[in-house]
Amino acid sequence: MFQEVKITPRRGWVQINFKELFRYKDLLWFLTLRGIKAKYAQSVLGVGWAVIQPLFSTLVYTVVFGNLARIDSNGVPYFLFSLVALVPWTFFSNTLTDSASSLITNANLVTKVYFPRLVLPLSSVFSKGVDFIIGFVLLMGMLLVYGIVPSTTVILLPWLILILLMTSLGTGMILSALAVQYRDIKYALTFLVQLLMYAAPVVYPTTNVPQEFRMAYSLNPMVGVIEGFRSVFLGTISFPYEWMWTGTAVSAGLFVFGLFFFKRMERVFSDVA
Amino acid sequence: MGSVVEVKGLSKKYRLGVREKKEETLVSAAWNSLLAPVRNFRRIRDLSALSSNEDSIFWALRDVSFSVEKGEVLGIIGHNGAGKSTLLKILSQITDPSEGEVLLRGRVASLLEVGTGFHPELTGRENVYMNGTILGMRRREIDSKFAEIVDFSGVEKHIDTPVKFYSSGMKVRLGFAVAAHLDPEILIVDEVLAVGDIGFQRKCIGKMGEVSGSGKTILFVSHQMAAIQSLCSRALLLHHGRVSIDDTVSSTVRAYLAGFEPEDSGFLHTGVSRKGTGLVRIESFELFDGYGAPVSVAATGASVELRFSLSSEQAVELDNLDIGFSIHSTEEDSLVTILYSSYVGQTFILDGDRITVKCRIESLPIPEGRYLVKAQVMRNGEVLDFPERGVGYLDMVSGDFYGTGVHVRKLTRARPSFLLSGSWTTVQ
Numbered sequence: 001m002f003q004e005v006k007i008t009p010r011r012g013w014v015q016i017n018f019k020e021l022f023r024y025k026d027l028l029w030f031l032t033l034r035g036i037k038a039k040y041a042q043s044v045l046g047v048g049w050a051v052i053q054p055l056f057s058t059l060v061y062t063v064v065f066g067n068l069a070r071i072d073s074n075g076v077p078y079f080l081f082s083l084v085a086l087v088p089w090t091f092f093s094n095t096l097t098d099s100a101s102s103l104i105t106n107a108n109l110v111t112k113v114y115f116p117r118l119v120l121p122l123s124s125v126f127s128k129g130v131d132f133i134i135g136f137v138l139l140m141g142m143l144l145v146y147g148i149v150p151s152t153t154v155i156l157l158p159w160l161i162l163i164l165l166m167t168s169l170g171t172g173m174i175l176s177a178l179a180v181q182y183r184d185i186k187y188a189l190t191f192l193v194q195l196l197m198y199a200a201p202v203v204y205p206t207t208n209v210p211q212e213f214r215m216a217y218s219l220n221p222m223v224g225v226i227e228g229f230r231s232v233f234l235g236t237i238s239f240p241y242e243w244m245w246t247g248t249a250v251s252a253g254l255f256v257f258g259l260f261f262f263k264r265m266e267r268v269f270s271d272v273a
Numbered sequence: 274m275g276s277v278v279e280v281k282g283l284s285k286k287y288r289l290g291v292r293e294k295k296e297e298t299l300v301s302a303a304w305n306s307l308l309a310p311v312r313n314f315r316r317i318r319d320l321s322a323l324s325s326n327e328d329s330i331f332w333a334l335r336d337v338s339f340s341v342e343k344g345e346v347l348g349i350i351g352h353n354g355a356g357k358s359t360l361l362k363i364l365s366q367i368t369d370p371s372e373g374e375v376l377l378r379g380r381v382a383s384l385l386e387v388g389t390g391f392h393p394e395l396t397g398r399e400n401v402y403m404n405g406t407i408l409g410m411r412r413r414e415i416d417s418k419f420a421e422i423v424d425f426s427g428v429e430k431h432i433d434t435p436v437k438f439y440s441s442g443m444k445v446r447l448g449f450a451v452a453a454h455l456d457p458e459i460l461i462v463d464e465v466l467a468v469g470d471i472g473f474q475r476k477c478i479g480k481m482g483e484v485s486g487s488g489k490t491i492l493f494v495s496h497q498m499a500a501i502q503s504l505c506s507r508a509l510l511l512h513h514g515r516v517s518i519d520d521t522v523s524s525t526v527r528a529y530l531a532g533f534e535p536e537d538s539g540f541l542h543t544g545v546s547r548k549g550t551g552l553v554r555i556e557s558f559e560l561f562d563g564y565g566a567p568v569s570v571a572a573t574g575a576s577v578e579l580r581f582s583l584s585s586e587q588a589v590e591l592d593n594l595d596i597g598f599s600i601h602s603t604e605e606d607s608l609v610t611i612l613y614s615s616y617v618g619q620t621f622i623l624d625g626d627r628i629t630v631k632c633r634i635e636s637l638p639i640p641e642g643r644y645l646v647k648a649q650v651m652r653n654g655e656v657l658d659f660p661e662r663g664v665g666y667l668d669m670v671s672g673d674f675y676g677t678g679v680h681v682r683k684l685t686r687a688r689p690s691f692l693l694s695g696s697w698t699t700v701q
Contacts, residue, residue: 007366007375027406034392034403041394041435112386113407114366181317267369270362271287 010267016259021116028119028126035098035127050134054090058083065203074205074236080146084233085202085226087139088164091132092222093193099124099172100189103180103269111270118262121176125168143233153232153239160228163244163251167221170254177265181272201226205236206243221247221254276340276378277459277490278364283373285334285359285514333359335514337373346491348505348522350498350529355511357494361385361463364492379458379490382408386463388448393437397428397447400436404451418454425476426450453480460484460491497671498526498572530570530670540665549656553591553623555648556582558598558664561631572672573640573692580631581648581664585623594621595651596630600667602690603643609690610639613651638692641671 040046058079065071066078073081099121103110106120143150179185197203200222209217217223218240224247230236334356341347351357362368364375365383390407391400401422405415415422423429426447428439436444462481481504484491495501501508501522508525510518518525541557562568563576571577581596597613612632614620621630647663649656675694 004379005366005375005377005381007363007370007377009370009372023411024406024409026410026412029412030399030403030406034395034399037399038392038394106390108386109390109407111362111367112389114383115407115409182314270368 014263014266016118016263017116021118024116024119027115028123031119031123032126032129035123036130039127047130047134050131051138053131054083054086054135055138057090058086061086061203071204072208074207074230074234076148076234076236077146080142080148080234081205081230081236082203083139083142084229085200087132087135088160088225088229089197089200089202089222090135091128092164092168092225093197094131095125095128095168095172096175096193097189098128099168100175100179101186102172103176104183104186117266117269118173118259121172121262122169125165125172128168139233148234150233151231151235151239156228156239157232159244159248160225160232163221163228163247164225166251166255167225167247170251170256170258173258173262174254177262177269180265180269196222205230206240207237215246218243218246219250221251223247275342277343277345278341278378278492279376280340280364281338281374281376283334283337283360283363283375284332284371285356285363285368286371287331287333332514334363334370337511337514337516339509339516339519341490341492343490344488345507346493346505348501348508348525349492349494349511350496350501350508350525351511356514357511358385358463359514360511361461361492361494364461377459380409381459381461382452382455382457383461384408384452384463385461387445387452391436391444391448394435396435397423397432397439401432401447401451404448408452408455410455422450422454425453425480449477453477453484458489460489462491463494464496498530502526530568530572540663541660546661548659548661549650551658552587552652553583553585553594553650553657555650555658555660555664556584556627558646558648560665560667563633563635570668570670571637572670573638574636574672574674574676576633576635577637578631578633579646580629582627582629583623583650583658584627586626591623591652592620593652594623594657596621596648597651598632598646598648598664600639601645601647601663603645603666607690609644615651636674636694637669638674638694639667639669640689640692641669643668 040049043049045052061082062079066073066082071078102120102124103117109115109120110117175185175189179189200220201209206214206217206223206227224240224243227237227240228244231239337356337360339347349357349360359368361383362385363370364377365381365385367383367385388400388404390403392403395403401419402412402415405422406412423432426443426449428443428447431439431443436447439447460481481491481493491504493501493504505522508518508520508522509516510525510529518528520528541555547554557580559580559582560568560571561578561580562571563578565578568577579598581598583594583596585591595613595615597611597615599611600609601607602609614630614632621628644667645663646665646667647660649659651657674692
């Protein structure tokens with residue numbers, strides 16, 4: 001294989017070498033695998049934690065917000081109402097914290113070997129995918145227990161997941177690129193994620209948000225995702241196409257911006273990591 | 274075919290930390306701490322943005338140009354901070370150059386560390402795949418070479434054990450085994466041979482030689498002159514970020530060893546504090562190699578001469594002069610060894626105003642590092658001269674002490690203060 005590489009100073013916005021990224025797909029795979037295995041290594045419950053995390057949060061929210069604060073849950077059991085939201089939300093928040101620190105925790109790689117740095121935040125998102133699938137199976141099980149049949153809009157699920165992925169990846173890339181240089185991101189993120197949860201309809205329905213703010217509110221792509229999940233599985237509201245379109249536009253914007261921002265910052269990673 | 278590696282006018286600058294000014298009043302200190310986030314932000318932002326403030330810029334590499342032909346093994350040597358690692362990092366595409374360009378024709382593999390990406394919780398097998406893909410191999414490639422890699426590493430039995438239970442030697446062996454099977458056209462290696470036990474080091478050097486024998490191009494950084502000399506045909510000497518010599522390996526290594534600039538730290542200047550009667554004074558201390566040429570460093574295991582010049586202002590013959598020196602570790606301030614001429618049954622006579630005496634040591638058993646030499650002149654139990662700060666430094670570089678090509682440098686983690694050699698045999 002003949003290959004010529006030219007190394008010159010890079011400035012400003014640069015192109016993304018998808019071909020190269022593809023060449024490193026095996027690395028992406030193994031990093032993802034490493035992320036999954038290393039996370040549950042030497043733990044008694046292992047992958048069981050992927051069930052416990054959303055399940056217990058749901059139970060706590062059900063008691064606090066459902067039973068004590070009596071927040072409206074669009075007529076479905078509050079338990080299901082929040083579980084449906086927590087499955088995509090847990091994925092999003094875990095992805096955020098994990099990918100933000102992906103470059104820092106792998107600083108030993110970044111400063112020692114060349115590979116497309118993008119595989120690091122990508123692999124953190126993908127390794128969280130396993131937790132998402134487990135959470136999803138849990139959700140399916142609960143629906144079965146409650147005897148709820150998803151609506152036909154379930155065929156739109158890939159669309160929801162696409163927005164979820166683009167939002168997670170986009171924010172993940174932006175945060176990871178920033179976090180290499182500004183460690184504040186890491187500290188800020190732990191409570192920022194909590195705050196963000198209240199900015200999304202996880203514990204309350206969007207119908208509780210005053211009409212005049214809903215447009216601005218739905219700029220958060222997670223609004224469309226969560227309400228979409230609820231609509232599909234619980235039929236709380238009709239499928240929120242309007243929020244979905246806004247969500248798609250915003251998440252695509254985040255994703256593309258994240259990609260280029262990451263590439264732009266990439267050249268200084270090894271110097272500041 | 275032309276050069277495989279072409280480096281043109283390569284420069285790399287880093288920003289140096291600029292010291293913060295201290296506040297003097299409580300109010301300004303308080304005000305200052307309020308502004309700290311703003312200042313921190315500027316400072317952290319500037320980590321990547323190089324300001325035009327020339328004071329805070331450090332050129333790790335400056336206008337470096339060279340090219341490497343196909344099949345050539347180029348050694349890169351230089352003192353710590355000469356820019357070797359920066360050069361390798363640019364060639365490995367880990368960091369960007371600030372100016373200039375590099376052209377690499379062929380598949381590059383760079384080994385700046387052994388076992389990069391090893392995760393303690395994963396098994397040896399999983400880590401081979403992990404490490405291999407990080408170094409740019411594909412899964413299929415690793416599949417086909419897996420048996421060979423495991424065989425080379427010698428950890429077959431533990432291949433399915435998590436790496437955290439491995440000894441450090443096993444980890445290194447497995448890491449190098451992966452790297453050795455990269456099969457690149459251009460191999461960039463940084464000091465990785467300096468790890469592992471002797472047998473494995475031999476194996477690595479052998480493997481590198483094999484790689485270079487098969488027409489591969491190798492760029493090799495090391496502090497081990499013996500390894501450089503046995504592997505490379507040509508060598509670059511970097512000095513303060515510039516290429517100072519680009520020549521055959523033997524002449525570059527010679528220049529490197531000679532290039533330890535003798536440091537006149539004013540040990541024997543007039544006015545330094547001395548003890549003794551002053552009847553005789555130590556005027557100078559110099560180091561010579563085994564062939565009688567002045568040198569500024571000595572290699573462990575090499576023959577050296579320590580020469581001392583003594584002078585006297587008295588016009589009388591002074592006999593029974595006993596001259597001794599001691600070698601002290603500069604790191605721990607401990608005495609390594611001491612030798613007076615009288616210990617070996619020798620005293621000197623100073624007849625006239627000046628005499629130079631030498632102490633020849635056949636195989637200096639002192640490991641790499643900087644040592645302080647102190648000297649004292651005695652006569653009939655009376656101290657004549659003792660410069661209290663010492664007479665000079667003894668700088669040692671790693672050498673072939675055992676005559677086996679094995680360097681002491683990183684054999685053990687503990688730093689021995691002196692070395693022994695002996696013959697090992699089975700008792701009949």
